[in-house]
Amino acid sequence: MAKVDTSLVAHLPLFAGVSPDALDEILREARSARYPRNSAIFEQGADAQSFFLLLHGHVRAAKTTPTGEQIVVRYVAPGETFGLAMAIGAARYPATAIAVDDSVVLIWPTSAWPRLVERFPALAANTLQTVGTRLQESHTRILEISTQQVEQRVAHALLRLAKQSGKKLDHGIEIDFPISRQDIAQMTGTTLHTVSRILSGWESQGLVESGRQRIILREPHRIVVLAEQSPDSGAA
């Protein structure tokens, strides 16, 4: 089994308050794996046999309806956990996880969780914290979808992505992984057509620069303004 370097993960929120020895013990239960771009890490509905910690890359968690429509639940950034079905008492994954970039993850068997939590209660407390944060974000998203128009929602979504996974360039902030119009549509509850129109508009105003699965925010400040605009106060 590959040895995992504790120093790489010790600072993560998940391990806050966990001693180096304990961390070592925890990591001994994990194995690591590499997923190439566009490969599935787990599928919605499958037995939740493992939970994951992303070390490198980016992962998209998406939920599919019986009729085939999808929404993006979130993008996982390095250092975050995902596939925590067991923590919430679910036997199956409620979403599908796809590596959107070549990614490296740590994998624990779900069966190890109860034991780990018993030995290291801080794990439960830390996980509670992150799950709670996600719950709040989720509520915020509901609020947005319910009260704002599409353009504002897209603005918010891109700003969040930029904050979470933005790479600073001299001419703006680039979102650091491949993302399509379709993906953005599924994050904001609209269609790829509408997203395309919006981005085209922004591009012609010099707010963004975008291409195939690639987006650069050129004028983050002015996009913030868009995001916070009330429904009517728009341009003439």
Added chain:
Amino acid sequence: MAKVDTSLVAHLPLFAGVSPDALDEILREARSARYPRNSAIFEQGADAQSFFLLLHGHVRAAKTTPTGEQIVVRYVAPGETFGLAMAIGAARYPATAIAVDDSVVLIWPTSAWPRLVERFPALAANTLQTVGTRLQESHTRILEISTQQVEQRVAHALLRLAKQSGKKLDHGIEIDFPISRQDIAQMTGTTLHTVSRILSGWESQGLVESGRQRIILREPHRIVVLAEQSPDSGAA
């Protein structure tokens, strides 16, 4: 301080795996209070000084935007906890809680949480479970808002309320607390007008019986059908 009867709460998920003695100790830290109908239990943005367990009644948790629009985050049923800002590391309540019926709650000071969790790790595990479940429900809601039309969303919302807080009558299932069209609109991301139209329609088909802040599902089965209908397969 009023003595709380442990037998009333011992079976709640929050206290799963907690011994009677421990439970007693936990309850000693709580006080109980009664909130009359329509009174606020806490306001969004206020210091999260307490967390709550609902014993009797019903509580609506709602989130308000800077511009004043509201959404209903959830309805709290007896036996459920709410106001858990501290568990997720928030210093302020992210939503407002209003008693929609005369309600009785147990109240713990937020400051007691760390100590309780340390002494009774099961509390953290149980809370993680419920927060996780709420997160999933929240994702499901996002999926619905993003992919279904209003009528289906309203159908789902009412069915959930009926399941959670329905009172069985011989002629149907009545939602057991006062709820307005406006409330339903805020649960489903639409307007009270649209909800009113939908309910009027249903009423004329004998699916529901409704009045001022009162809804009875007469034909739950047929409403389920509506809820699951795909966007186009509607009536001619």
Added chain:
DNA sequence: CGGGGTGTTTGCGATAGCGCAAAACCAGCC
């Protein structure tokens, strides 16, 4: 028993955003 106030219904435009379809684009690959 007569208000007053809140919640509900309904009509009637207005429109944001969808859905379809076609065309253009682009990146890699043989």
Added chain:
DNA sequence: GGCTGGTTTTGCGCTATCGCAAACACCCCG
């Protein structure tokens, strides 16, 4: 260097849903 397949753009008509406004219904209260 020309194909091929996925992605993006854009035009156009359509409609579900909103928003406003006015009329109602009902409950509580005095």
